[in-house]
Amino acid sequence: xxxxxxxxxxxxxxxxxxxxxxxxxxxxxxxxxxxxxxxxxxxxxxxxxxxxxxxxxxxxxxxxxxxxxxxxxxxxxxxxxxxxxxxxxxxxxxxxxxxxxxxxxxxxxxxxxxxxxxxxxxxxxxxxxxxxxxxxxxxxxxxxxxxxxxxxxxxxxxxxxxxxxxxxxxxxxxxxxxxxxxxxxxxxxxxxxxxxxxxxxxxxxxxxxxxxxxxxxxxxxxxxxxxxxxxxxxxxxxxxxxxxxxxxxxxxxxxxxxxxxxxxxxxxxxxxxxxxxxxxxxxxxxxxxxxxxxxxxxxxxxxxxxxxxxxxxx
Amino acid sequence: xxxxxxxxxxxxxxxxxxxxxxxxxxxxxxxxxxxxxxxxxxxxxxxxxxxxxxxxxxxxxxxxxxxxxxxxxxxxxxxxxxxxxxxxxxxxxxxxxxxxxxxxxxxxxxxxxxxxxxxxxxxxxxxxxxxxxxxxxxxxxxxxxxxxxxxxxxxxxxxxxxxxxxxxxxxxxxxxxxxxxxxxxxxxxxxxxxxxxxxxxxxxxxxxxxxxxxxxxxxxxxxxxxxxxxxxxxxxxxxxxxxxxxxxxxxxxxxxxxxxxxxxxxxxxxxxxxxxxxxxxxxxxxxxxxxxxxxxxxxxxxxxxxxxxxx
Numbered sequence: 218x219x220x221x222x223x224x225x226x227x228x229x230x231x232x233x234x235x236x237x238x239x240x241x242x243x244x245x246x247x248x249x250x251x252x253x254x255x256x257x258x259x260x261x262x263x264x265x266x267x268x269x270x271x272x273x274x275x276x277x278x279x280x281x282x283x284x285x286x287x288x289x290x291x292x293x294x295x296x297x298x299x300x301x302x303x304x305x306x307x308x309x310x311x312x313x314x315x316x317x318x319x320x321x322x323x324x325x326x327x328x329x330x331x332x333x334x335x336x337x338x339x340x341x342x343x344x345x346x347x348x349x350x351x352x353x354x355x356x357x358x359x360x361x362x363x364x365x366x367x368x369x370x371x372x373x374x375x376x377x378x379x380x381x382x383x384x385x386x387x388x389x390x391x392x393x394x395x396x397x398x399x400x401x402x403x404x405x406x407x408x409x410x411x412x413x414x415x416x417x418x419x420x421x422x423x424x425x426x427x428x429x430x431x432x433x434x435x436x437x438x439x440x441x442x443x444x445x446x447x448x449x450x451x452x453x454x455x456x457x458x459x460x461x462x463x464x465x466x467x468x469x470x471x472x473x474x475x476x477x478x479x480x481x482x483x484x485x486x487x488x489x490x491x492x493x494x495x496x497x498x499x500x501x502x503x504x505x506x507x508x509x510x511x512x513x514x515x516x517x518x519x520x521x522x523x524x525x526x527x528x529x530x531x
Numbered sequence: 532x533x534x535x536x537x538x539x540x541x542x543x544x545x546x547x548x549x550x551x552x553x554x555x556x557x558x559x560x561x562x563x564x565x566x567x568x569x570x571x572x573x574x575x576x577x578x579x580x581x582x583x584x585x586x587x588x589x590x591x592x593x594x595x596x597x598x599x600x601x602x603x604x605x606x607x608x609x610x611x612x613x614x615x616x617x618x619x620x621x622x623x624x625x626x627x628x629x630x631x632x633x634x635x636x637x638x639x640x641x642x643x644x645x646x647x648x649x650x651x652x653x654x655x656x657x658x659x660x661x662x663x664x665x666x667x668x669x670x671x672x673x674x675x676x677x678x679x680x681x682x683x684x685x686x687x688x689x690x691x692x693x694x695x696x697x698x699x700x701x702x703x704x705x706x707x708x709x710x711x712x713x714x715x716x717x718x719x720x721x722x723x724x725x726x727x728x729x730x731x732x733x734x735x736x737x738x739x740x741x742x743x744x745x746x747x748x749x750x751x752x753x754x755x756x757x758x759x760x761x762x763x764x765x766x767x768x769x770x771x772x773x774x775x776x777x778x779x780x781x782x783x784x785x786x787x788x789x790x791x792x793x794x795x796x797x798x799x800x801x802x803x804x805x806x807x808x809x810x811x812x813x814x815x816x817x818x819x820x821x822x823x824x825x826x827x828x829x830x831x832x833x834x835x836x837x838x839x840x841x842x
Contacts, residue, residue: 266644270655273641277659280715283684284673296682346568353561359836361569367828368576370772374797375817375824378804379582386597402575409568434560463666465779470805480668484783487672494676501669512664513657520727523720527765527835528727 281505288499295495310499321500324482328462330393331478335400336457340450343408348438350409351416352424362410366525369406373466376402381470391473399471400461407460407525408453414526415449416442452518455511462508479504583821586814593808606815615791616799616816623775623795626706630713631774635767637714638721643751645722646729656726660719667716671783674712675699702792705785709793712780717773721766728762729755761834768831775824796820 287295289306314321350362380399381390389395419442427437443450465480472481483500486493515522521529558566587606589599610616641659645652662670677685678698686698699705732755740754756763778797781787787794787802794802796816804813 263647266647269640269644270648273644273659274655276715277662277719279684280673280677281661281665283677287676298682298687300682300684300687342568342571346565346572349561349564353559353565355559355561359832363828363832364576365572366832367825368572370776370824370828370831371576372776372797372817372820372824374778374800375583375821376579378800378810378813378817379579379586381804382582382586382591382597382810383579385593398575401571402579405568405572405575409572438564459664463664463668465666465668465782466777466801469782470801480666480779483669483672487675487783494682497672498676501673504669505665508664508666509661512660516653516657516660519660520723524724524765524769527769527831528724528762 284498284501284505287494288502290495292493292495295498310495314496314499314503319482319485321479321482321503324477324479325503327393327396327472327476328478331396331400331468331476332458332461332464334393335397335404335461336454338397339401339404339408339457340412340454342405343412343453344443344446344450346409347412347414348416348442350413352421362413365406365409369403369410369525371402373403377467377470384471390471391476393476395471396468396476396478399467400464404457404461408457410525411453411456411522412446412449414521415446415453417526418529419445448515448518449521452515452522455515456522459508459512462504583814583817586811587818589811591808591810591814593810602811606811609812610815610819616796618791619794619796619799622793623797626710626793626795627771627774629710630717631767631770633710633714634718634721634770635763637718638766639725639763641718641722642725642729645726656723660723662716663719663723665716667777667779668783670712670716671709671780674708674780675784678708699785700789702789705789706792709781709784712784713774713777716780717770721770724762724766724769725759728759731762732758764834765831768827768834772824772827772831775820775827 286304288310289308290301290304291307291309294301294304350358350365355361377399380402384390384395384399389398423441423445424434424437427441428434432440462478463480464478465484468476468478468481469484472478477485479500483497483504486497486500512519585599588601588603590602590605592598592600645656645659648655677683680686680695680697680700683698689695689698696704698708736754736758737750740750775797778795778801781793781795781798782801785793787798797820800813800816800820803809803816
């Protein structure tokens with residue numbers, strides 16, 4: 218019996234360890250005395266799996282928990298030579314972020330505007346174009362699809378350089394619209410491609426019956442197909458939001474005092490004279506937590522979304 | 532736009548859905564739907580692409596208005612003879628192979644472990660996925676905090692184990708650190724995709740294997756891996772194209788240092804473009820990176836074609 222099929226829920230009582238009685242005679246007969254080591258090994262496998270999962274959890278969560286903890290520590294505890302596991306929590310770091318010279322407020326507004334609007338535009342245009350792409354029979358469709366996906370995969374560094382020149386010519390440096398356009402360079406192709414994958418899942422017989430019932434093509438799309446891909450729309454929006462919100466490479470080149478986003482605010486705390494790690498972990502928490510919640514909210518469709526529709530999960 | 536679409540559809544009548552594209556040479560309903568998105572995308576990708584090519588043959592002046600002075604193959608000659616550049620490519624390849632390789636191995640391992648867990652798998656997976664949503668620049672800064680030689684948690688642990696160097700200060704350990712930060716962030720993606728692949732292997736196949744006496748490693752080697760090989764390939768390609776896209780972690784931790792140990796190509800490009808403002812040379816580097824990513828995109832699309840997924 219394959220180890221993956223043993224239910225780990227109830228630990229096996231020690232009496233049944235040899236396991237002869239629990240085996241169907243058909244498979245047990247030819248193997249004879251090999252039974253006992255087998256059960257042993259399945260047991261060992263289960264322990265190993267548990268151990269590995271614990272290690273993976275620690276490796277994954279310790280940095281995040283440490284960031285969260287540190288953001289509630291006072292200045293001495295944050296940079297204590299011996300890590301402080303027990304401390305009296307304080308909101309000082311967060312309070313300092315919103316008062317004094319470098320108030321975090323505007324950065325949050327910039328981040329929300331740039332990421333939010335670019336994600337909305339990407340999903341809106343992406344839904345239209347994705348639907349067209351999923352249903353069209355035009356010649357050269359493959360080339361079109363390839364062009365779209367290769368735009369998404371273009372290295373940021375290769376896009377930033379010419380965009381910098383163009384934006385400078387157009388006066389879009391240090392502006393929210395500039396950032397939105399920059400984020401659309403990766404969010405728009407992503408949204409088109411992913412929405413097209415979601416639309417392709419909807420059988421086109423649905424539109425046909427809508428058309429027979431007297432709908433126009435637009436009505437069939439708007440009233441029949443679009444509502445069926447609501448989860449696709451939400452997933453695409455959230456992933457676009459996460460990509461844009463997390464961006465650093467574009468913002469560090471294109472944004473100035475009137476458009477700097479949260480990741481830039483975080484990196485600006487790194488100065489020649491020293492780093493305020495308390496405030497930095499607080500900004501880190503503010504940047505990271507909303508996106509984690511948003512990402513987990515669409516967990517069911519994450520596989521589809523992150524493989525650009527190549528794999529449909531669950 | 533909505534209006535135009537409606538009328539064009541009304542004119543054509545209703546029952547033509549399947550044959551529209553072939554019979555009509557004009558832009559059909561699908562064409563109108565695609566138009567706004569594709570036009571914007573064209574403006575955002577083709578224009579910069581042409582600009583990039585033009586820049587790679589020019590010296591770019593920024594002061595007193597943007598100006599391109601053609602210099603012919605100067606940037607390219609420099610690109611192919613720059614020894615530092617070749618070292619950067621080598622480092623990029625090592626970084627790429629190490630990160631993507633470790634992420635694949637660990638991700639598949641985690642997926643196989645989770646696959647055996649029946650109760651609470653969703654909660655475990657949810658927790659393990661968290662790093663994926665963190666901004667890479669924050670991951671880098673957090674990594675810096677954790678590895679700080681005086682108060683970093685991980686530096687403290689390592690000191691307990693007998694290692695007491697400045698992790699980001701020495702070339703080899705700095706390189707290892709940025710690799711591990713990348714691995715921390717992106718292993719969950721591989722685990723997520725692999726787990727989806729494993730879950731899609733029909734129960735009956737696994738049962739049949741079990742009845743035939745396959746177990747443990749054999750099931751893995753001969754039943755599960757072949758069944759999910761395409762899924763693994765998709766995971767590899769998706770991760771590969773993002774691996775060359777992102778460099779935020781290195782940018783905020785070591786900025787290419789110490790002694791250029793972590794200076795991979797995108798970091799060098801940024802430095803060339805936005806510290807030395809040599810945009811022409813940066814454009815040449817950018818085009819070379821683009822060629823690499825297009826190669827990966829090509830493979831990805833071809834793979835989808837083989838599986839009949841691009842419709």
